[in-house]
Amino acid sequence: MPTIIGHHNITKGAKHWLTSPKRKELFGPLGVTNIRTFVDPQNPTRVAVLMDVPDINAFTTAMQSKAAADAMAFDGVVPESLVILGES
Numbered sequence: 001m002p003t004i005i006g007h008h009n010i011t012k013g014a015k016h017w018l019t020s021p022k023r024k025e026l027f028g029p030l031g032v033t034n035i036r037t038f039v040d041p042q043n044p045t046r047v048a049v050l051m052d053v054p055d056i057n058a059f060t061t062a063m064q065s066k067a068a069a070d071a072m073a074f075d076g077v078v079p080e081s082l083v084i085l086g087e088s
Helices: 014-019 022-030 056-063 066-075
Strands: 003-009 033-039 046-052 083-086
Touching: 014 033, 022 033, 022 056, 022 066, 056 066
Parallel strands: none
Antiparallel strands: 003 046, 003 083, 033 046
């Protein structure tokens, strides 16, 4: 199962982002596991999420959906700052 890292900026604060249920709501049905969150201690508007993704194609499709856009808006994610890195 590939591991990916997504990093991006947020606008609603680290506490809001960390406690949001939206990651599990969006990624749980895709079988994503081992979701871990990270906050830059020098700049708490920069965050990252690391997770194991069983189906990269399903993940990519989900990330292009309205549900993903809504989840990112709720979490305060700055969409244009999102970078996703895959384990190689």
